[in-house]
Amino acid sequence: MNINYKHLSFTFCILSFALVCSIAHATALDPTRVGIGARSIALGRTSAAFDGDISALFVNPANAADLPGLGFDSMYTNLSEDINYSFIGVARPYDLGTFGLAYLGAGSSGFQATTIESGRVVGTGQSFDYTSSVLNFIYGKNIRPDLAVGANLKMFNKGFGWVSNSSGAGYDLDLGLIWRPKKELTVGLAQQNTLPASIARIKWGTGLEEGIPFNTKLGLTYLPRENILLAADLDYSANSPLALHGGVEWQVLKWLAIRAGLDQQATSASAAITNYCAGVGFNYQDMHFDYAYYYDTILAETNSAHYFSLAYLFCEPAPLPKPVPVPEASPTPEAMPQLKLKSFSDVPWGYWAKGPIEELAGLNIITGYPNGTFKPDKTITRAELTTLLVKLKLGDLKLTGISLFQDVNPGYWAAPYIDKAVEYEWVTGYPDNTFQARKNVSRAEGISIMARFDNIQEALVEEQPFSDVRFDFWAAGYISAAEQAGLLDYLKGRLFEPGKPLTRAEVAEMLYHTKFVKARLGKR
């Protein structure tokens, strides 16, 4: 593995320096430490290494670098019927990196003013409120395929209603780092409230100036299986023992995830307690609803809390390439396109489809996302695959104002491509005259479409191409022909799993072995 240790060392040195600078002073509380996102809370308040998670980028800004598209996030909780927290955030990837803006507000009312009567403390009958808020400006960017950095400028505002000179305002900075040594492993490091108190502090109307305590988070996420995620964070703060957080997420179904976690919390300079967390996540298309229950072991009845998050993440299809004319004949070496590999932050060394992805991307046959990722394991919809293939051969098509299918709006971006693919008989609709454009393409559907796209004739199935593909399976002819044509080499010796959703990496691998692309690459 080609790790640039100089880069890593430099970044860690910066963080360490900031840490040393910020140790000396600190008293004001950063309300973002309550945790952002019900998913993170359910996983034991882990979030340092949630690469591309819309909630986690407000804890470790480097998580923003891999955000796949425009995302909105929100959270609400009421802690012990004493204080309400509301959070709302938005982030979007651009060519320069991902930018985000977020607001966290907390409020509590019913603080009783008091006096002394007959030697006894009594209420005056007057009460006042408390508010605390943080405005976050976030930036994250991949500086290498396996390395991302980020920063989060935080503006604090606090105050008590009707109490004179009781407002305070200030700012501080979070720095973050994400390192992806393997596809299954992500390591995150976040230094929250990095700036020394001599620079960044909260200034109160009373004249008091308070530093904001730093907190260092070191975290990792690991995917032992496709649908299992393990997460762990280690927190270090001055005057506190190390606090460990951990959680596990099981993606039971595509739309359902179950989570559980443990959250250690310091209770003094030398002691900590462990609290329990659990939650569920529901996905519907681009919408995500997460719920977490936080069980407090000190005061379970009072301090246990519910967290609710609603997020919307526009997983925009990756920008499609402009068509490149297909060479009429095999190009001479001089006429061959200059092969320039294009790497992606989430396609690490050793990834099984790294070669095809980078070669096809280098020729602009496929593209990644603006934030430098390819999302190789992301599934692909019928509309996306159809549009990709039609564009490769025909280029951009304009909307025609008509659609062959009742569930495809004529104004839908993929409508002309779907109609053209149907016209070429690469793909068909369903008997009820629907196309189900947002439906994920299965392996069987994908290889059938790809075979028709590449003029591969349906084969007579004399022997099972894969042990799990029966002779009479509707796509057996295409699977067999595509297997003989080499499009399915990556599955040699394995099951075909015809119903499994096709991934973007598989599309690249299949495309790479088509006659069409081979011609473009100058290969036979």
Place this chain on the structure above:
Amino acid sequence: MLGILLLIGTAIAALISTHYTIAPQAATSGGSRSYSSNNSNLSSSGQASSAKMTSANYINISGFAGSLLSGTDSTPPSIGNFKVDGEPVVDNDYVKSDGLLTATILDLDSAISQESSSISIDGTATALSALVSPNSYDALSGTLTYQLNLSDGEHTMILSARDTSNNSASLTRIVKVDSSGAKAANAFIYPNPYNPSNGNARIAYQLNQDADITLYLFNEINQLVWKRTYPSGSNGGSSGYNEIEWNGTTDFGQVAGNGAYFLRIVSGGKQIGRIKIAILR
């Protein structure tokens, strides 16, 4: 001769008034005063502003000489020293179901009309003259003694007094009885907002019974920053009024930063009271 007597009487009255000038001590029940009177001479200051003040409630008898001079009594009786089991009681306090209520009902101008004065518990009034042992009213000292017999729940107690000159006053207290377990009432911190630079804060609460008490202080993200435990029967865990001090330092060894804090009064693992604390330096 009459003039000399009046002069001596006035001098005595002035001397007395320097020692007993305290207005009716209003109910210290979170601000609600429940003392009422039909006489406008009654001071309503109710503040413990003099070193001579006691927890007793007395009428201002500065009008005493005038009354003597004019020969009329327009000053209502005073009702004070309202206690249960020897502890002053304010609205919403917990009392024991069989607690001993004591109070002082006095009138320095005229005598208290025991037939027209009464103690009322939840609307059932008993004239002072009708009290039977162990309940009593000592006309000389003005001391009312009354054995309570209350069920669990909220109760309204009204002391009504009328003097022989037909001036009247009354004092109302709303109290609670709860025998189902430890409960806390009237939980406050003084001052609020609290500035740790100015000395200790006083954390006060009233308990319905002796109980092991733990105080937990959480910051605004629900992180425990301070904890203290008080055994049953000790200050902090005794029946009645408890008051402990806090110097503003957390268990992390730091002075609490500006912001909101939430104190939870816990007994037997259950929160029985809470205080919202503002720290502002």
